[in-house]
Each structure stands twice: as C-alpha cells, then as structure tokens.
Amino acid sequence: MIKENTKKQDLLWYVLIVVLLLVPFIPQVAANSFTQHVFILILLYASMSQAWNIIGGYCGQVSFGHSVFFGIGAYGAGMAVVKFGITPWPGIIIGSLLAMVVAVLISYPCFKLKGHYFAIATFAIVEIFNRLFMVWYWVNGALGLDYPMVKTGWTNFVWYRTKIPYYYGALILFTTIFSIVRFIERNRFGYYLRAVREDQETAEATGINSTFIKLSAMALSAFLASFCGAFFVQYNFRVDPPMVMSLQVSMVFVLVTILGGAGTLFGPLLGALILIPLQEYTRVLWGGLGRGTDLMLFGFLIVLIMVRQPKGIMGLINEYLNYRKTRKIISAQPEINS
C-alpha cells in the first residue's frame, strides 16, 4: 500500500516538473511579464517554505528565525556583486556556508527551549540581526545594497529585458530543494526527524541523538533558505535589512508552509500557489491606494483558513481522500458478507 502511494507520488512529481517546464510557453504567460513574475514568486516562496519545512514541519521545531539565513544568503550575493564587483556565485556559496554556521551556532543553545519559548527566542534573534545589519557600515547599513548595471547572462545571474531565465532559475531551485526533501522523507534521516517531532524523549530512548538530528536539520534548512535569499536579491537588484531580515519575512516562511500543510511534501507548494497570487493580485488591484486594503484582505484570509482548517490545505485533501477510501470499503463490505 505504501509502495503504491509512493509510486503515485512519484508520477505526480514528474508530471508537475514537466508542466512547470512548459509554463513559459503558454502564450498568456509569455506575453505578460507580470504573470511571469507571479510564477517566479510562487516557485521562490515554495522553495523557501520547503526549506523551512525540513526543520519546522518534519522536525517540529517552529523557528521564526529563518529570515536571518535568508538575509545572510541575500547579503552574500549582494556583497559579491556590489562591493567586490564580481559574479555572485562565490558570494552565494560563502553566504550559504556562513548561514549554516550561524544556524548551528544560534540553534545549539536555543534547542534547549521548548514550544513558545523557542519561538520567542528566534524572534529575538531576528530582531538582533536586523538591528546589527542596520548599523553595519561594511554592508551599507540601512541604505542597503543597490545593484550596478552588469552584463546579463548566467555568469552574473542577471537579466533586464526578460524574466524567463529567472523562471528557469527558480525552477532549478525549486526542483533541487523539493528533491532533497523528497529524498529525506523516505530516508532514515526523515524518520529520525519525525520521531523527534512526535516525542523527543521516546526518540532519545530508542537511541536517536536528538540534538544532532535537530542541528543537522537546521543546518540543511538554513543552507537551502540562504540559496533562496540569494535568488531573491538577484531577482530584486536590491537588498536592505527590513526587506530580508525581519519578522515579516520570517512569518512568510511559516505561513506558506502551515497554510499548505506542515510536514508534507506538497504542502509548501500548495500554500505558495494560493498565497502568492492572492498577495500579488490584491496588491495590484488595491495596493496602489496606499491604504493597506490588500493587506487587510490578506490578513482576513489567513484568519479564515486558520479558523476553518488549522491543518492546512493538505489536511483538507487528506480528509477527502480518507473519506473516499472509507466509502469504498463500506460499499465493498456487503459482497464479502454474502
């Protein structure tokens, strides 16, 4: 039964990739750069949230500190381009490794805390990093880094006239991160993660080193999140502390995942599919008024989803599947009896 499900999931995954590869060829998308923008953001936010999902969903450690790693990745790429005037790639790699180190250093003491205490500690860390980056002269403080005009192409990962290469870049990011999580989900490591989430003491009693598991999950998650940050800054041409290192950004990681369904492979994608078009289109429709109408609607929707379906969209889907399954069993029963 499990094998059959896995096969179905695999099929779904390959179909999804093919569909996503073909998206830029839809005439409506090809003609409209705003639609492309929405698709890019969906893939980016799905990837970000999937990175968070490793620690927050599978391992159950709800971290609100991921904007720190996102920001470090973004600043890594930004510093390489703006301050050193080279391609962003070395910056991206150094930034990601740095994010990993920072993640381990700040998480090790924080993992002693449980539940809301852990969440609030990660809030505090985000605020500290935000204030420090605001006054750090070397990274231009609150002014932020503005990209100069550079040659377009994959070496600089910058394009001005078209968004299609960004789309494929986001797709590569998306495929990589989702594949990693797909691999982990069926791997021994994934079972360890879920064991720690369900009951840490029992997991430890069966011989799992819970601190090591949590730390490695956090390091992996931070590494991937910082890649997303680097992509964000390459797409945005600008980075400043409130943009990448604030509680608002941290909340996005959590919201998208929880909305879709935490601890599930397709949850982050579903969450992003719903949240991002909503955010972008309401912004276009009402954001120009400068009166926060779009954000009010956005907040209202979050409340509505949390109140009606706290397990997220995946919870809704699973409920439906279970309902169908039980119906099948019930309808099959009389035949067995007779």
Added chain:
Amino acid sequence: MTMFFQVAIDGLLTGMVYALVASGLSLIWGVMDVLNFAHGEFLMLGMYVSYWLGFLINFDPLISWIASGVFCFLLGILTYKLIIHHCLLGPPLSALLATFGLSMILKNFALNRFSPNYRLLTGTLLDGKRTLIGNIVLPMPQLITSIFALVVVFIIYYVIKRTRLGWAIQATAMDKEAAELMGINTERIFLLVFGLGGLCVGVAGGLLPSYLAVHPEVGGLFGLIAFVCVAMGGFGSIPGALLAALLIGLVEALGGFYIAPVFKYVVVFGLYLLVVMLKPKGLFGW
C-alpha cells in the same frame, strides 16, 4: 551619577507600562497556552480610542482610559469568540498564525482609517508638568501612567490569587478537564481571560497618548517586548512578567544611553537570550 539615576528612573517608568502590557499577555498565555500576536495591535487601538476621545470631545486620558479599557475588553472577547475558540482544537501554532492575521487586519485598518501620521495628544491635564526629586526630573504624564499601570497589575494579581474567580482561572490553567469536573465553566473562563488580557492593554493604551505618539505601527514593538517579558518572566507568572518588564525597561534605557541608541534593543533581546539560556523556563517558571 545624577545622569545614571535619571536614565534608570526613566527606564523603570517605561518598564512599568511594559509590565501592564505583558501581564495581559501572560494571563492569556498561562491559561490557554496561546500566544496572542495581535496584542500590540490591541494596544494601538486602545491608544487610538483615547486619542480620538481627547481630540474630538476633549476627554483627558485620565478619564478616557476607562473607555479604551472597555473597548479592548470587548475586542478581546470578540477575538476569542470568532477566532481563538476555533483554533484551540487545532495544532498549537494555528492560534498564533490566526492572531498574526488579525494583527495584519487591525494594523492596516488603522492605516486605512487614520492614515500613517504620528498623532500626539497635546494640552492634557498633566501636559508639561513635572516634579523634582533632588536633581532628578520626573515628568508627570510618565509618572502617573506608570504608577497607574503598576496599580492595575497589582489588582489583576490580587484578583487571580485571592478571589473565587481567580481560583477558577488558576484551576482552568492547571487542568482544564479537572476544572470542568469541579463545575467550572472553562469556556466562560477562557472568554473572560481573553477579555482581561485586552483590558490590561486597553488601560495601558488609554493612558499612553499623553506622551507617546500614536501611529499604526506603534503596537509592533510593544507587542514584541511584551512577548519577551512574558517568556523571560516564566510561563503565565505575573510577578515574573513584572520583574522582567522592569528589568527590560532599565536595560533598554541604560543600554540606549551608555552604548548607543541603535543598540538598545540588541541589548534587550540579548539579555533575554542570556536569561533563557541560563533558565530555560524563565525567571519564575517551573
């Protein structure tokens, strides 16, 4: 040395207001295990109520705190009925995210209706008055607000510890099922606790506009500091929250003065992390 005492006193006065905001949050957290993310926004709305009463019909904040307290009490009850009540069945995070959504609604509602301008109530009864103790200047608005906040915190603490209602609240916090078996209507207690949490911020918000400008983002920092106070004080402990709030006010003022104003919150949050590393359950937690 005068300077040191002056800064320290200022910090303590701010800390007392933090204490009132934090004790409302602490109550909700302690009884329901819910983090109310919209707490700062409740404060912001309370401040607006007091500001508009003062601006439109010349009510002094010394009177209009009653109105904003009642307003936030009702807001809390409404929030519980419409949102939190449904989230308690789900995973623990859902209430936090729902209140985050609520905070977005309230913040942008204020932005929509009242514009992002900073508004300060001038010409109040206490405006510009001050007393001197030795060389230390005590501005009257801050002093009265802080003493008032402290009194309200003590009243809330007294109610929790000494009255039948308070015992019911404590029983519900300890064990919901057992409390129900003892004939306590826990649903009503939850409702009341959320209302009381709102009342605390409402009273604080009612008094603040006489010296602190109101704008839609004012609640954000207060809310965050209240979180830190509560977590530092320990799970649902009002004395803990009070102590933590005074400590944070003190550290914020001294850090801002002696290190650099930009670093004052770095110092505050750093102190919180330090305390929590040493005592993972907070100062008064168990």
